[in-house]
Amino acid sequence: MSAMWSVQKSLFTALSANATLMTKIGNALYDEPPTNSAYPYITIGTMTETNANRLSKDGFYVTLEMRIFTKNGRGGFKLAKEIMELVNQTINLKKFTMETYTMVQCFYRYSSTERDEDKNIINANYDVICH
Template sequence: MSPEYELQGAIVARLKADAAFLQVAGGRIYDDPPDNAVFPYATIGEAQFIRDDATCISGGDVYLTMHAWSRAVGYPEVRRVADAVAESLHLAPLALPTNHLVSIMHRQTRVFRDPDGLTSHAVIDFAASVHKPLA
């Protein structure tokens, strides 16, 4: 199974159980949010896997982008959601079904207003190192 897919499942499960994320976003985490999604919420975004095999080790790095969304005035609410996501996942000991997560690290967060002029948007970037277990 792809490490990106396994990582997404582990992230969704962790955030849905995280008290801080539940408090600021009501546990709302989507891959593809419904048209009537209640704000604020977070989404799983783009992912890229870069293979970096070594002798006796198959693995690489997953670069994962997550997003936080808010319609509250200003940036405070979207920053709280983004911070809850980053704090929950940074160095989290996530268990993956077939891959082994070596580490996941929060790299950066960018916050800006979307072109609609109403939506505050945070882009939260992570890097994760994964290996396939040796057979």
């Protein structure tokens, strides 16, 4: 069993429901962005999962990486940080409905910034606990 897909779907739903965030990124929230996608956009990507079974009940810690992509001349790191604030307001310290599991909490762990050619990227990592 794995909770990763359930976590991704619930976070995608929560982020998609934030109209301010969706306006800021032009509804560009992806698992895998299309070729030549416009900037800015967010990907919900890499995940790891560890066992958190307790008292004969399945449980999981899911760590996921969200990447916020912007481009020089289109807001750069400033825009990426504004987007990250909206993401944090939406999911940090929150619980979301999941199909198979009960989310105990989603919390922000850390973020980093990097520049890749002419792209500005923020990597934001979140931990999700679910049973």
